[in-house]
Amino acid sequence: MLGHLTLDNVKREVRQEFAFVARNFNLVKRYWAWELVWLCYSTANALAVSFIGAGVGVISPDSNVNTQFLITYLIIGTLVWGFMSQIFNNIAEMIAWERWEGTIEYTFMAPIRRISQMIGQMIFAVLYAMWFVMVIGTAMVLFFDIDLSNANLGGMLVILLAGSVSFAGIGVVGSILPLLYPERGAQMTHIIQAFLLLVSGVYYPTSVLPDWLQFFSQFSPATYVLEGMRTAVLPGSTRSDNLFSYILPLLVIGVVMLPLGVYLFQRAEVYAKRKGCLKRNG
């Protein structure tokens, strides 16, 4: 499908993928005021959640909580969720966004393979999520005493990258909804995100959930990223050797979801082009 692997083809491929990266960063730049608002809001939100950790010992003084442990636990939750949800959002909303701007037909008319489009969006999503989490992380360091001396930084990075791939896959599946349902699709992707937040154990161990919700936890890549990260960072856990048990499911979900997502996306595109739901005015 790639055609012959000539230098020209590779160049074209890279340009096409870069088109999305450059475009999206330009959008971030031009909508900078909204970006700022969104960053402030997310930072405040992350801090507020982490302060719960500091608050528990005060709310019930007799309880025997390890405040530092709890704070770190919550901070990992907010940062990891911030990272993952940015990746999901940026990919799942790519169609809704273009629909809103009105450019969807021009992107779909271009001679670009969907997989290249997805790779371009993914590269942007990961870079953007990193920047986003770095800003929030900096705020955290200013407010809380975070001890990473025992953390397995290499392991953290691998888990995060593996998690990115599987979240991107889920994002691609989510982006199909706005393609099929011009009016309600974007809302539906938010529901998916909310559900993932609930079942993945972002701020609590999944074991506190009712059984039927725990059932869904095992399918969410965020569950493994969060548990893996906590294992890598928090004291008292055994080190690197068992991180692989979190990385493996992430790779499996990623390897299944990404091609499946692109396949389903292409099916949805054909459907949209038959029914005329890309756009109709003019």
Add this chain to the structure above:
Amino acid sequence: MNKALVVDNVSKYFDGKSEVSLLKQWQARLTGGEIEKPKPINAVKDVTFEVNRREIYGVLGPNGSGKSTLIRMISTLLIPDEGTITVFGCDSVKEEIAVKRMINRVSVDAAFFKKLSPRENLLYGARLYGVSAAEADVTARDILQRLGLRPNSYTAPMEEMSRGMQQKVAIARAFLTQPILLLLDEPTTGLDPRSKREVQAFINELRDTHDATIVLTTHDMQEAEALCERIAILDEGEIVAEDTPDGLKRRVKGDNGNPPTLDDVFLQLTGKHLVKEDESSEEEVIEPVL
């Protein structure tokens, strides 16, 4: 290959909107009552035509006659329900990417990222086609200057530009990728008379110097006459006539004894269904005047 575009017995249907509310539909479903199926809209009916290489081919027709639907099917944005479309020998459905490489389209609405500048929008568009940004930047400035766009607008957000100016950027976007089949869906709607002429001159030039083939829809009869070698008249999704502008004019009577114009062609050949509704014997109006 001499045929740039072959449209062969193409039809397109859309689901109609139901008159009955969604709630009523569900009620009917639950109570086992009759569900009224909305009538499908037959937007394009069995359309067949061919466009030669380096030809400028016009498609005229009233609002809602299916012009944009036809253009969208050629641009691979809609899949025909019946028939086939071939662009320089490539099938628009089976060889989609190959067709996409050869075409570009300008639509009535200049669809851009509103906050991005023309430069950012155009480089995005060019990169999608594998054109390098450096190359596209030079060509884009060149085209926009020719079309009379002020240089400082090039890097300011699109939303600050007038509709006509945005339309010029849309035209530049299509020209940038050097399509050999260019689909222009009302490209000059909203442009002032001078800009219109500039664009028309540019379209002619593109055909002459770049060997492009052009399919053009317009509501401007003078434009059609000035540019098109052949014109198809679309009415209610059907081609009711196809000829050179002069050939079409020979088919109708002029107004008040004046020589017939394309306006007369348009008025007399289209909208028959409207006439039929009140007077059923109006069919006779169209008589070849030789």
